[in-house]
Amino acid sequence: MLQLSKFEPEVLYAFPFRNEHSGTYVYHQHDFLELSIMLEGYSDYNVEGQWRRVVAGQALLFNPGIHHQETQPPHTQSLQLHIGFRHIALPGQVPNHLPFKDALISLDDYQAEFIANAQRIVEESQRPTVFGHTLLIQTMVVEQLCWLLRSLPENSVSNDYTELHQGNASLDQQALVNAATYYLDAHYNEDLTLGTVAATLHVSAAYLSRTFKTIQGETPISYLTRLRMQRAKQLLTQEATTVSQVAHAVGYQDPYYFSKLFKRYFGAAPTLIER
Numbered sequence: 001m002l003q004l005s006k007f008e009p010e011v012l013y014a015f016p017f018r019n020e021h022s023g024t025y026v027y028h029q030h031d032f033l034e035l036s037i038m039l040e041g042y043s044d045y046n047v048e049g050q051w052r053r054v055v056a057g058q059a060l061l062f063n064p065g066i067h068h069q070e071t072q073p074p075h076t077q078s079l080q081l082h083i084g085f086r087h088i089a090l091p092g093q094v095p096n097h098l099p100f101k102d103a104l105i106s107l108d109d110y111q112a113e114f115i116a117n118a119q120r121i122v123e124e125s126q127r128p129t130v131f132g133h134t135l136l137i138q139t140m141v142v143e144q145l146c147w148l149l150r151s152l153p154e155n156s157v158s159n160d161y162t163e164l165h166q167g168n169a170s171l172d173q174q175a176l177v178n179a180a181t182y183y184l185d186a187h188y189n190e191d192l193t194l195g196t197v198a199a200t201l202h203v204s205a206a207y208l209s210r211t212f213k214t215i216q217g218e219t220p221i222s223y224l225t226r227l228r229m230q231r232a233k234q235l236l237t238q239e240a241t242t243v244s245q246v247a248h249a250v251g252y253q254d255p256y257y258f259s260k261l262f263k264r265y266f267g268a269a270p271t272l273i274e275r
Contacts, residue, residue, distance in 0.1 A: 011141045012084035013178040017041065017121045017186065019070075020077045025225055026185050027069040032086040033096060034062045037118045041078035044071040047103045055113055060103050061148070064096055068103070081118045081243075083141055084178050092204065099152065107151050114147040134172075176201060177215045178207060184220065188227045189251045194220055228252070229265045234268055243270045 012032060027046065042055040047068045054060060062068055072078060086096050107114050109241070121140045127133060179201055184192070198205040199221060212220045227252040235246045247258035262270045 008142065009085045009145060010087040011138050011175075012086065013175045013182075014081070014083045014121055014137050014141050015125055015179060015182075016079060016081050017182070018077065018079045019072045020185070022074040023072040025069050026188065026231060027067055027126060028185060029065050029067045030062065030084070031064050032084055033064065033088070033098065035064070035083040035085070035144070036060045037081040037083075037115070039079045039081060039115070039118060039122065041076060043076070043078045044073060045069070045103075046071070054104065057111060059099060059105055059107065059114070059148075061100055061105050063101055066103060079122075081122055082182065083121075083144065085141065085145070099151070105148070105151065107147075108146045110151050114144065114151075114212075115168055116149060117144050142220065143220050147199070171213050176203065176208070177212050180212055180220055181216070181223070184224050184227060188224060188231065189249060191251060192224060192272065210267065225261065225265070229262060231269065232258070232262060233266065246270065 003154055037059045038054045038055075038056050040056055042053055044051055044053050045060060045068060047060070047062075048066060061070075088096055088098070097132045117140060121137065121144065124133065124136050124140065180197060182198060183200060194205045194209060198208040201208065209219050209221075212218075212223070216223060218226075232246050235241055236243075243259060244255040247253075247255040250258075252258035252261075259270055
């Protein structure tokens with residue numbers, strides 16, 4: 001059994017996301033660990049080219065560098081809790097890596113406690129202004145990870161080997177940027193502005209842009225444009241898709257403006273992309 005006397009990973013974010021719209025999101029990866037817990041409904045995940053259906057009561061763990069994307073099937077919805085964290089080192093393992101053989105993890109005897117605690121995190125996430133909110137979220141995420149690590153078979157982790165590190169950005173700043181990144185990944189095909197994203201995250205547009213650029217090296221709008229262009233290029237390789245259809249699919253109402261952006265980004269008009 002895993003026994004750690006001190007376990008304090010850096011929690012980057014912990015927030016619920018209710019997906020009520022069908023569609024496939026961008027294929028991406030992180031430089032930190034992410035835990036995605038299905039609490040209601042189901043959705044399909046592509047993990048390194050392998051698709052699987054994830055249903056309520058199951059969870060996915062993405063180690064850094066693991067590519068994944070989600071598809072919400074038509075006429076369905078899901079409620080998921082996403083937790084990003086880092087600064088963990090287990091004996092015999094690469095730092096910031098947990099030794100599960102598959103991204104879809106088996107919780108076995110700890111599923112009930114794992115899901116119950118996830119529900120508590122969701123409830124607390126709805127009360128961001130009450131006293132002790134950040135501390136409670138941190139505490140409950142640590143508990144969540146303890147239930148997760150208890151499900152590791154035949155682990156030999158000693159309480160002498162947990163290593164903690166401090167990042168340059170504050171926890172709140174990193175959490176904001178990760179929440180913004182996830183929101184943009186999920187809503188890139190909508191009519192977004194910096195103001196609408198900032199309002200959704202309850203910060204000013206100027207603060208969001210400044211913080212995002214400091215941590216990510218680019219502005220939120222630059223990140224959004226890159227997402228849209230990459231997705232558009234994928235769509236243009238498919239048969240029976242017009243430039244106008246692709247423009248609308250990635251969030252642009254004006255196909256002419258989309259074509260100008262695409263040519264500026266890739267150096268070629270969208271009509272010249274091979275199918």
